[in-house]
Amino acid sequence: MPQELNYLKETPSQTAGPYVHIGLAPGAAGFDIYKSELGWDIAGPNARGERIRIEGVVIDGTGSPVKDVLIEAWQANADGIYAHPEHPGEVEDGFRGWGRVITDFETGEWGFDTVKPGPVAGRSGTKMAPHINLWIVARGINIGLNTRLYFNDEVEANAADPVINLVEWEKRRKTLIAQRIDRDGQTVYRFDVCLQGENETVFFDI
Amino acid sequence: MVKPGEFYQRDREWQPPAYVQHYKTSVARSPKQALISLQNSMSEITGPVFGHDDVDPIDNDLLSNYAKPDESPIGERIVLHGRVLDENGRPLPNTLVEMWQANAGGRYRHKKDTYLAPIDPNFGGCGRTITDENGYYYFRTVKPGAYPWRNWVNNWRPAHIHMSIFGTAFAQRLITQCYFEGDPLIHQCPIVKTIPDPDAIERLIAPLDLNATIPLDTIVYKFDIVLRGRRSTLFENRLEGN
Numbered sequence: 001m002p003q004e005l006n007y008l009k010e011t012p013s014q015t016a017g018p019y020v021h022i023g024l025a026p027g028a029a030g031f032d033i034y035k036s037e038l039g040w041d042i043a044g045p046n047a048r049g050e051r052i053r054i055e056g057v058v059i060d061g062t063g064s065p066v067k068d069v070l071i072e073a074w075q076a077n078a079d080g081i082y083a084h085p086e087h088p089g090e091v092e093d094g095f096r097g098w099g100r101v102i103t104d105f106e107t108g109e110w111g112f113d114t115v116k117p118g119p120v121a122g123r124s125g126t127k128m129a130p131h132i133n134l135w136i137v138a139r140g141i142n143i144g145l146n147t148r149l150y151f152n153d154e155v156e157a158n159a160a161d162p163v164i165n166l167v168e169w170e171k172r173r174k175t176l177i178a179q180r181i182d183r184d185g186q187t188v189y190r191f192d193v194c195l196q197g198e199n200e201t202v203f204f205d206i
Numbered sequence: 207m208v209k210p211g212e213f214y215q216r217d218r219e220w221q222p223p224a225y226v227q228h229y230k231t232s233v234a235r236s237p238k239q240a241l242i243s244l245q246n247s248m249s250e251i252t253g254p255v256f257g258h259d260d261v262d263p264i265d266n267d268l269l270s271n272y273a274k275p276d277e278s279p280i281g282e283r284i285v286l287h288g289r290v291l292d293e294n295g296r297p298l299p300n301t302l303v304e305m306w307q308a309n310a311g312g313r314y315r316h317k318k319d320t321y322l323a324p325i326d327p328n329f330g331g332c333g334r335t336i337t338d339e340n341g342y343y344y345f346r347t348v349k350p351g352a353y354p355w356r357n358w359v360n361n362w363r364p365a366h367i368h369m370s371i372f373g374t375a376f377a378q379r380l381i382t383q384c385y386f387e388g389d390p391l392i393h394q395c396p397i398v399k400t401i402p403d404p405d406a407i408e409r410l411i412a413p414l415d416l417n418a419t420i421p422l423d424t425i426v427y428k429f430d431i432v433l434r435g436r437r438s439t440l441f442e443n444r445l446e447g448n
Contacts, residue, residue, distance in 0.1 A: 006295070007214075007293050007294065007295075007435065008291060008292075008293045008294075008295055008432045008435075009217070009220060009293070009405075009406070009409065009432060010216065010217065010220065010221070010293060010380075010432050010433065010434055011371075011380060011382050011409060011410070011431050011432045011433070012220065012221055012222065012382060012401045012406045012407070012409060012410060013221055013222060013380060013381060013382055014222070014368075014381065014382045014383040014397060014398075014400070014401075014410070015229075015231075015232075015381075015383075015397060015400075016368065016370075016381045017368060017383075018316075018318060019306065019314045019316045019318070019319060019368075020306070020368070020381075021316065022306040022314060022315060022316050022330075022331050022332050023304050023305060023306025023332045023334075023368055023370060024304060024306075024370060026330070026332055029314075029315060029316040029317060030315070030316065030317040031272075031315055031330060033271060033272055033330045033332060034261075034262070034265065034334075035262055038256075038260060038302075038334075060234040060235050061233070061234035061235070061236075061238075062234050064234075066235065068318075072379070074249070074252075074253060074254065074376045076248075076249075082248060082249075082252040083252075083254070083255065084252035084253065084254075084255060084374075085255070086210075086251060086252060087248055087252050096254055096255070097254065098253070098254030105318070120247070120248055120249060121248060122247050122248075123245060123246075123247050128247065128249065131249070133249050133250075133376055135376065135379055137381055138235065139231050139235075140229070140231030140232045140233075140234070140235035140236075141224070141232070141235055141236075142221075142222035142223065142224060142226065142229070142232060142236075142400045143221050143222055143224070144379060144380070144381060145224075145237065146376075148249075163244060163247075166242055166244070167242055172239075195234070195235050195236070195237055196234065196235070196236065196237060196238055200237055200238060200239050201237075202239075202242055203237050203239075203241050203242070204241060204242050204243070204244050205215075205216065205218065205241035205242065205243045205244065206244050206246070206250045206376070206377050
């Protein structure tokens with residue numbers, strides 16, 4: 001027997017279940033318990049850059065909206081800096097870059113307000129196009145699904161993005177790209193996620 | 207200089223697959239295409255930072271965080287405690303741990319839960335805390351009850367507490383469920399059995415921690431949580447670019 005490596009194994013994942021709101025968004029479950037719930041303001045009041053709204057729906061393999069999803073978003077600020085000690089650079093006071101959103105129990109629609117992130121330094125000198133990292137959990141999802149939301153008005157940056165270009169099938173790349181809508185002077189990006197089927201969203205093993 | 211680098215890849219044969227026939231809700235909610243594997247970039251090795259200002263000290267005490275003054279929820283008083291570690295065995299300090307659970311009768315305080323068991327007026331059912339400098343956390347609560355759910359006609363969830371953990375990176379984000387030693391429902395449960403490896407299932411079962419149990423007061427269960435570990439970059443691998 002060689003020596004033992006003694007690494008620990010990652011704790012196995014289990015579904016967030018139908019009552020995820022109790023823990024992570026108790027107001028939506030129907031009660032008020034914390035002084036403040038975490039994750040409802042991604043960018044904070046001082047964030048620079050363009051204020052945008054992201055909206056979408058998560059669709060299951062039957063084509064129906066999923067009405068008990070929780071999504072977490074993680075993004076850089078308008079300068080492409082993450083609010084994290086390992087990312088060189090400063091972010092605005094109050095910018096956390098993280099948020100969570102739940103779907104409407106009746107329609108499955110979700111949406112959050114933030115600022116558009118800037119391009120982020122990628123591996124080995126590359127530049128990643130502006131994007132928001134999403135993590136999706138729900139009843140029936142055994143381990144959180146990771147995807148990225150890119151912006152359809154960043155054509156050149158998207159074409160050069162090292163992650164989009166990892167997706168071998170060009171027709172699948174469009175599932176990562178949110179579509180801009182101008183609504184009464186507000187910039188809204190639509191990003192529908194398909195868990196299965198012909199337009200299945202690209203998910204990543206990060 | 208040795209500095210923390212990329213995360214070890216997630217063991218997808220240890221973690222549950224997306225599609226599991228006997229957990230019926232997974233059937234229409236499981237991607238069929240292969241995941242695209244990404245080498246870590248800044249987007250994955252960073253993640254939200256939380257501090258003690260984000261939570262109240264009472265948030266980890268479910269015996270009192272929703273109870274009326276001088277009252278407490280009905281049920282077996284327990285403490286669930288443990289450490290958050292990485293795969294290298296290093297503790298993860300200052301990380302956010304959130305949890306939620308049914309009450310002692312197996313009923314959730316949720317507008318979508320219609321089970322026969324009553325709501326407990328003194329029990330909310332959620333807690334949150336930040337690990338200390340040794341990665342340690344604890345919650346005081348009541349032991350949740352088992353409850354039925356619609357899958358096959360006669361499925362019962364074992365008593366469990368849902369746990370949500372952050373770590374320091376978005377790549378470590380994890381939600382899981384903690385079960386209790388000795389519960390015969392654990393190995394009957396199709397959600398538990400989404401995990402293919404029996405050894406992995408054991409990692410989700412909290413043992414009775416008699417040494418930590420508070421005499422004449424509270425029974426204690428121990429639940430350590432392991433998040434992904436990182437390699438030490440002995441050689442520059444240019445993760446950051448330039």
